[in-house]
Amino acid sequence: MISLKTWEGCTTYSARVPNGLSTIRDVMTSHIRDTGKQLVTDPEKSKNPVEFVESLLEKRDKSPEYISLFVDDKLRKGLKGSEREEDIETILDKRLLSGKTVSDDAERSLIVKLKTECGYQFTSKLEGMFTDMKTSQDTMQGFYAAYGAELGNGPTLVVQVLTTGSWPTQSSITCNLPSEMSALCEKFRSYYLGTHTGRRLSWQTNMGTADLRATFGNGQKYELNVSTYQMCVLMLFNNADYLSYREIEQATEIPPSDLKRCLQSLACVKGKNVLRKEPMSKDIGRMMRFL
Template identity: 70%
Template structure:
């Protein structure tokens, strides 16, 4: 049997690589007659899938494009599903071996949860040509298979919540039905607690529409000037953002204050803080030869562009001082306004690929586009930087602490007393649907609960804990 399996140009690995369905079927039917025959096929197949999967998720070249990274995993899964169905008689033991292999190598890359969320974001964004809702649904079903293999599902949740927030706020989701369909799939797999905040985001989008109708009904005089649309997001449901503010143009600042007065006047005990880094704006602009366009820009870009209503030329320092936009965001903002071909509504001197602090900017009078409405995107990296990755990881670790403590208290409340090793094992088992609990962190949470008089150690056995009612 091993001789047949290991033959160099016609053995099992060769057949798997070249999708030799009929040959694999013959091998399966032959080997099932022998004791441990199928076991030997499974062992070699598992070893091959794990090795090739490891190369798929760890090679530096493979990590450049998150969407391609996940698509390769989906293609690999489709390939072996087809082999098992067509050649191995849909054998459950082979399917289990495939699942355990995927779980092994997907979790070798700590960025897998982030990349899967980016892949979903790419598929659910509006504007993909030739993609129907049925295509999206099929793709989401496949992605859920990969999601099931993740050991750190709460890391995926953290990224998914950020990406969903951006899609909802920018109106760039392919459809609410597709978004809700994925949330239903996540709820089925992970329970209500996992998705309650995601569902809350849709609720607050609807509430915000009603709030805006009330605001304009109470301020009929605002019909002629600039208009404002505010999404009021509760910190409990939406991903927490560092409160980054900038100096809004006087016209918009006055509108924002009117909204603040209206909102706080109708609701007590609330506090509003503006998240200008998450907003967008539509500006009407007239260029050199009288050509008119409507520019769809970010709030930061709006703040920069409206300065040119009163100035022909502005230095980087002047813009930075007037808007107080954080330096990194301002440079990205100016880069997208002045250096992206076909979207360069500004020009800069000296002309170079990057924005420097000694640069000067002025309106591009020669700007033209075939479209009346022009979207000016912001230059942004798709993946997180190392610093952003560390910050996300820290937030995830902080979010895990109360979940670990809640699991410990639940277990101890029902068991009354338990030794250290069994408590660690039960906590790990209870939390494995969301993440793989670190025993060191569980131990720290036990110590914290002892300090706060939820638990106590036995007088004679320090490894035995008791629940304090």
């Protein structure tokens, strides 16, 4: 049996806090903003912007509507800054040159809307990009109509002639192309300058891509989509079983920082290595050789 001998009770009386609702609101607002900021600045989430936006859209039914309203508001009054204009140009640049545009009509429709809201000056470069892409298609048709029979079944060249001033500024970086491609490029240069007076061509080899058919030592065949730099390196192995870093550097004349990234992508991606390097390590060194 338990008996209560002594109990000292304590009663607290609550008093109304002045502006209590405002205080709670400010604290909650600060918490929500801090939490949201952590989410959108998370480096892991920023690695795939598309998945990140899709995850936001899944959080609430009205998310697509809110994003649409935000974009509409920016189009109406906030897209006149040069930084935003440069961002749009850079993204469109990559999409057009990589051939990842699904619909030209959709792209042009967006440009028309931007032009309506922001003026002709804002979209003049974007329109110039599309003009260059269309003109380049016509130019390539003319080139192969003139030289197709002569070129036969050799490598195929696709050139996109970009007007200086319409595209984001790119430094002109060149490298030594494989002899097969170098001869083809010179033939195109001769054709283009012969049909356009007062023009000058400079190759942006750092922006190109190539499709290669590769046969490895075990007889397996693959089709590889690579950058121009990667193509230049891989084609060297048609005439050599192995090459040192210095030999590759001298043969291609690819800028050192770009060459290092190129070799890392070819020899340091676990499970997807196209080349092997000696000695084995996680980085690329000047004393290595590749095979």
